[in-house]
Amino acid sequence: MNFSLFIAKRIRSQKGSSFSKVITRIAIGSIALGIAALIISMAIFEGFKQTILDKIVSQTGHIQVLKFDMNNSFETSPLSTQRNFYEDLKNQDYVSHIQPYTQKPVLLRTDEDLMGLVLKGIDKSYDTLSFKRNLIEGRFIAFDTSNYSKEIIISQDTKDKLRLKVGDDLLAFFLQDPPRQRKLEVVGIYQTGIEDFDERLVYCDQGLLQRLNDWGDTLVGGYEVFLKDFDDIDVLYDEIEANSDYDMYLQKVTNTFAHFFEWFSMVNKNVTIFLSVILFVALFNVVSVLLILITERVTMIGMLKALGATSSQILQIFFQNGLVILWKGILIGNIIGILFCLIQDTFKIIPLDIETYYMSSVPIAWNIPLILMLNFVIIVLVIFILWIPSIFISRIKPIRAIRFD
Template identity: 35%
Template structure:
């Protein structure tokens, strides 16, 4: 065993070390490292959790990329149909998880006493609900079979406005400039609540064939294709590839283009996370520097004795660096236990709630990013140790003669 490490272990294990004048300062340094790591865990876990949750919610409604016609207006209504053969070549890639064929129609939902405007999303029997089952709060998803279905899935918000519940009937009116309105009657199969007001306030799900008949489309025509990728990070590159493959009358948009304000907002979490990490590492490092200086000043006699015995300055420095590294490790251990424990508690119980109208989620979402957790532990340890190299040079100012005179 190297002599520096051996001496450091003897110092750490001694009773005088635990009862020394520097003990309170050492504890403060350990607490600073622990609190800093807890703050980093919370910032990363909640920040990435928010980003992932909001991405998943938007994707569960519209996929990652939408292919539709340029004629479709700002209300999302699909006024023109698309031939499914057009998207076939673009969809034949391993990067695509699935493609949904859909159509949108603006409508007015009405009961005997109430009405509400909305957007009817037509879906077929192959529609992939993705994680939508998590938002279902009552009833079930519409059963789309070989025969045209009269079932409709409403949001909790629309159902409350209309005063209906699962099993009730709802009329839907489709208005046109050049012909009489068309009425369709539906039975509410279930209610959903995504906590995302932009969607909950307007979107309902029903059989695609209703929209096809309303717009007088052939049965093989749809209003749009919603493409979901295996990797969200491929969204920019793949949307450009699809745009190059589809004919001119069609438009290709990914969700970041459709909802720029939301994605600009969640991108700020990256800046906040980086800022918190930097601040916490600096605070922890400064506290450890203070603890190291106190340790050195407390053991000047030992430093002088080691110098007389012929130990080199760097070897003496390593004694205290090993000591400080041990303290940093203790701080990181407690920071991981408490920080990850708090995140796990929130992940399992959701005891911290939020207003969905402001944050798009009902509880604080948590993500456990193992590479990031590993990186902040290693990074914090390495940076703090490197920060201690300069103050450890004070050992060179301790001369053996002056140190031993105090014995």
């Protein structure tokens, strides 16, 4: 058996509650807690970012294509879905989905209340899967193939202010020439937690707005474009804009909701600093523990040197024991971090105020490549710092070490 490996195993197998045992447990705990904190912190931050982004994109898409005009109201001008641009955009490899929509200001009235909102018309091509994540009561609109549906989805905020519930009827008034009204049934309640949507938007069949505007079935207020890769939004925005018609203009979600993305950037910097501090503390503790273990074994080091062992062989003893500490710490840390994330993701044990945080519980994002990268970086860094004790071991003189107490 290898000399260094044999001595390392003998040191680890020593019985009793020696000081080195306590220090070893502290080192393992330090690495474990550091890794667990890093995994949990990254999962929560990515969860926050992804949840808010999903809520925003589910309502607007990544890029909106609109008719260019001088209209500053909430009402959209008509664009045709029979344009070559629309068909070409649908067939692009980087586009996962494209859906038309139309917006129109509306006054919703009940027997006791009146409220001004923006009515967003959608059709059967709408991405219902993303929207249903925010649907907290009722169902989605059932589109009528022969006529337009007389159903409406309102927000929880609108429901509370107008004192409505699923199944209730209301009157929708449209201020146009001539003024018109329609009786609609509330079939669903949504809640994103984002005021820009919850306090402003309600949803109906796009066919209703097309009829009110005297548009044909091919005229809509705009297109919402969903990209396959959000990270490419800046490049693809420029490409789509370059190929768009002269009377179109584009809005990308990073500009429309710039305050959210500025917040993401700020939090990302703070999280990076926080994670760096945790990592530094964990690595510092490992170095400190190794130096304490070496100090406790100074006499043994002196005797081994006196018997002919080289500094390299002695370093291997502490290096191998350090690797054992590392593997145990990493294993325990991953178990703690992943188990916590799994419990939170499944049972939502930590609630949040949706009006403050835009979600009802602490979100968890499972980014396995990021977790693997984190483990790899920690392994490399710890292995690197395990060689630091070689500086001290090489300076230990056998005579002084044997006399050391």
